[in-house]
Amino acid sequence: MHSRETFPERRPAGSLLRGAVAIALACLLGASRVGAGLMPSGRSGPLAIWDVSLSKTQVARYETAEITFQMEGRWRNPFNPDEVRVDAVFTAPDGTQITVPAFFYQDYERSVSGGRESYRAAGRPCWKVRFAPSQPGRYTCVLAAKNGEHELTVKAPPFICTTASGRRGYLRISSHNRLYFEFDDGTPFFGVAMDKAMGPVFQYERMYKRFAEAGGNFNRLFLTHGNFNIMERVVGRPGPDRGAGKLNLEYCWCVDRVLELGEQYGVYHMLTLTNQTNFRTNNGGWDVNVYNAKNGGFLKAPGEYFTDERAQRIFQHLLRYAVARWGASTSVFSWDLWNEVSAAEGYQPETAARWHRRMARYLRSVDWAKHVIHTNFGTLNGDAEIDGLPEMELVSTNIYAVKDIAHIAEVWTKRLIEQYKKPYMLTEYGIGHRMGPAGYAPHDPERVMVHNGLWSPLVSGSAGTGMAWDWNWLDDERFYRYVKAAARFVDGIPFSRRGWRGVQVEAFEFADGSQRPYYADTLVEGFPGNYRFPPEAAEHELFTVLENGRLDRQDLLHARL
Structure with a gap:
């Protein structure tokens, strides 16, 4: 092992010349995007570190300290820690040592024109370490x-x-x-939430300001699509940071920007790392998946992703990179391993459970900040083989195509909390999936479903409001008005220090004594959107309409009556 006791300075001119030659050769071979200025990620020199710098010498508690440095060595893929890895070992004031992985980085400049964003690489690529200290005092780092x-x-x-x-x-x-949730200092937190999972950065610049002003504080990001597609989908332009096992540096830069906005406005994030839409052959997702052998990957079918050792190693590398790059941000609440995992082609509960256990354990071993780990299901009842794992710390499910979201959300929030004794979040809800280019707005212009989906989980024991899916639905004055009302209601209530008690109603009377009882239509709604019913559903044939007009076990009533 070689060791240096002083902070490395700039490399000698000869070393820089070798790097320039390597860059020129890479450009000639088409390995980098010359127009964007992205330098090749591979290196072929002796192992050396230089130009080590620190973002600031005094850092407040939980503020990010950033170390930047240049490194030379021999590798083809800087995103593969089996080839090259750097760990920063911090020593805290009390002597505790914290190991934080470093990551490969490229800065970008952003321009917006005609409602579209474009990015241009700025400066040389480098390596970085991000760390947020929790103890006052002097920190050292190797x-x-x-x-x-x-x-x-x-x-x-x-x-x-x-x-x-x-x-x-x-x-x-x-x-x-x-x-429920709370911060390190014990301050209770209740999620007033939305699901704005995708979009260009400028949309978040506009929406987060209004969302936070209304009292919103929780969102989810898909790191699998659009401007946050850090690996999973093929990007048209080739480059050294494209393909299975590599991280798209410009889209990683976009994630940086949104998390910075989250820190600025007090918005906390679930970061979704894998998405079922990219592992299906019936929707075109598999056709643009980087793991697909037809795209230069190595898998012949989506289901192989759960069992292929190489694919699992690559995902572990992605987890390490995510922790290195975003783990220090206090805007990150959780690592969401999948979106709607049971909808992925080839999904088998037992196999998927092994995959989740392996990834969660690895993630816990590298995530020094100990963020929450969970997964997500597109069916309300999820899957007990995975949600029941001790490594899954939160239950997260979605629902679409129901008319009475208030009742559905109440029933399943209470049932899942009782079943798993874990926090529950209704992470997506919406009218349906085939709404046309105008999205949900024409079908629910008053956002009634948004309103009901916000409130029902809130008063049923969820750790947050429901998270309405954004399809031209959310960035609207009515949405922000509903958010504001929910935020004012939960403000000052220490949910993490309290419990719920059921209210026993002995009699119901109209406040206006002159009001006479009246008859109204009863809506008998089955349970669409969930095609994996519990076994007792097939045996339940008789349903009772209660005095409040609801069915006793609506969740067991099939949608096809």
């Missing part, structure tokens, strides 16, 4: 690099963590009430 058989340790500049901070730490599951 960078430990490994490249093949070569190892190197280099000291990074120390910094002081100050107590001057209004930050409350990371958002976690409460130790007082495991059904």
Whole structure:
């Protein structure tokens, strides 16, 4: 092992010349996008670290300290820690050591024209470490690099963590009430939420301001599509950061920007890392999946993703990169391993459970900040083989195509909380999937379903409001008005320090004594959108209409009457 005791300075001119030659050759071979200025990610020199710098010498508690450095060595893929890895070992004031992975980085400049964003690489690529200290006092750091058989340790500049901070730490599951969330400093939190999972950065710049002003504080991002497609889908332009096992650096940069907005406005995020829509052959998703052998990948069918060792190793590499790049952000609440996992082609509960257990355990081993880990189902009742795993710390399900979202959300929020004793979030809900280019707005212009889906989980024991899916539905004055009302209602209620009690109603009377009882239509609605019913559903043939007009077991009534 080689060791250096001083902070590395710039490399000698000869070393920089070798890098310039490598860049020129890569450009000639078409390995980089010359127009965008992206340098090739591969390297072929002796292992060395230089130009180590620190973002600031005094950092407030839970504020991000960023170390930047250049590194030379021999590798083809800087996103593969089996080829090259750097870990920053921080020593806290009390002597505790925290290991934080480093990541490969490229800066970008953004331009917006005609409602579209474009990005141009700015400056040289480099390596970075991001870390948020929690203890006041002096921190030291050593960078430990490994490249093949070569190892190197280099000291990074120390910094002081100050107590001057209004930050409350990371958002976690409460130790007082495991059904709710609170911050490291014990401040209770209730999620007033939406599901704006995709879109260009400028949309978040506009929406987060209005959302936060109304009292909104929780969202979900798909790191699998559009401007956040960090790996999973094929991108038209070739480049050294494209394909299975590599991270799309410009879209990673977009995730950076949205998380920065989250920190600015107090919006906390679920980060979704895999998506069923990219693992299906009936919707075109598999056709643009980087793992597909037809796209230069190595899988012949979507279902192989759950069992192929190479695919699992690559996903672990993605997890390590995600932790390195975004784990320090207090705007990150959780790692959501899948969106609607049971809809992926080839899904088998037992196999998928093994996959989730492996990934969650690996993620817990590398995530120094200990963010919440969970997955997501597109069916309300999820899957007990996975939701019941101790590694899955939260239950998250979705529902579409129901008319009475208030009742459905109430029934399943209470049932899932009782079944798993874990926090529950209704992570998506919406009218349907075939609404046309105008989205949901023409079908529900008053956003009645949005309103009911916000409130029903809130008063049924969920850790947050329901999260309405954005399809031309959310960025609207009515939506923000509903958000504001929910936010005002929960403000000041310490949900993580309280429990719910049922209210016993002995009699019902109209406030206006002159009002006479009246008859109204009863809506008998089955349970569409959930095609994996519990076994007792097939045996339940008789249903009772209760005095309030509801069915006793609506969840067992099939949609096809």
